[in-house]
Every structure is written in structure tokens, then in C-alpha cells.
Amino acid sequence: MQLLLPTIILSSISSALAQSVSLYVCEHKDFGGTCSNNLPKDNHCYNLEETNDFLDNQISSYRVSGGCCVFYDQYGCNMRDHLFSATNRQHGKIGSWHNDKISSIKCDKICRFD
Numbered sequence: 001m002q003l004l005l006p007t008i009i010l011s012s013i014s015s016a017l018a019q020s021v022s023l024y025v026c027e028h029k030d031f032g033g034t035c036s037n038n039l040p041k042d043n044h045c046y047n048l049e050e051t052n053d054f055l056d057n058q059i060s061s062y063r064v065s066g067g068c069c070v071f072y073d074q075y076g077c078n079m080r081d082h083l084f085s086a087t088n089r090q091h092g093k094i095g096s097w098h099n100d101k102i103s104s105i106k107c108d109k110i111c112r113f114d
């Protein structure tokens with residue numbers, strides 16, 4: 001029992017470090033309409049056309065936790081199509097200049113722009 005406690009602490013620390021960023025996105029403001037937590041893998045470009053969520057050019061609210069996500073207007077996560085990035089942040093009503101535009105997303109522990 002004396003050895004158990006340090007093991008529990010160590011394993012909970014390592015699982016926290018290994019935990020991926022999570023993203024929740026919705027079709028309408030205030031997390032309404034069709035939503036998805038169909039998560040992009042870390043540092044993987046996630047094209048919304050490839051999913052069955054019908055959220056391409058539809059996302060109006062989002063929640064990022066455990067890291068950062070970068071949102072793009074076109075497929076392929078190219079810097080020229082960059083809309084905005086969010087670290088551990090949520091927004092119930094994306095501004096009109098970004099609303100219904102997101103077409104690809106890349107998430108990771110910290111944001112990378114490439």
C-alpha cells in the first residue's frame with residue numbers, strides 16, 4: 001500500500017500528458033444543431049469534407065480543450081487559408097467573418113503553423 005500511492009500519482013501524471021487535445025464543434029451558435037466531437041488526431045489535418053458530419057462551411061460554435069486548434073477556410077490546412085486559432089477556449093458564437101467558413105482543422109498540444 002505504501003508503494004501504491006506514488007504509482008497512482010505517476011500514472012495519472014503520465015495519462016494527463018498523453019491526453020490529446022479535444023474539439024467539439026456545432027452547426028449553430030451556443031452549441032446547437034448538428035454537433036461533432038469526431039476528433040482530429042494530434043497534428044493531423046482534418047478536412048470536413050471527409051466526414052459524415054455535414055459541417056463543412058457550417059461550424060458556428062466550438063470548444064477546444066487540452067491544447068490548440070487552428071481553423072482554415074479551405075481544405076488542406078494551408079496557412080494562406082488560416083481563419084483563427086484557439087487554445088483551451090470556447091466560443092458560442094463565432095464572429096460573422098469566420099462563421100460558416102471552416103473547412104479544415106488541425107489540433108495539437110500547441111499550435112503549429114506550417
Ligand SMILES: [Ca+2]
Pocket residue numbers: 057072073074100101102103
Ligand atoms: Ca470554407
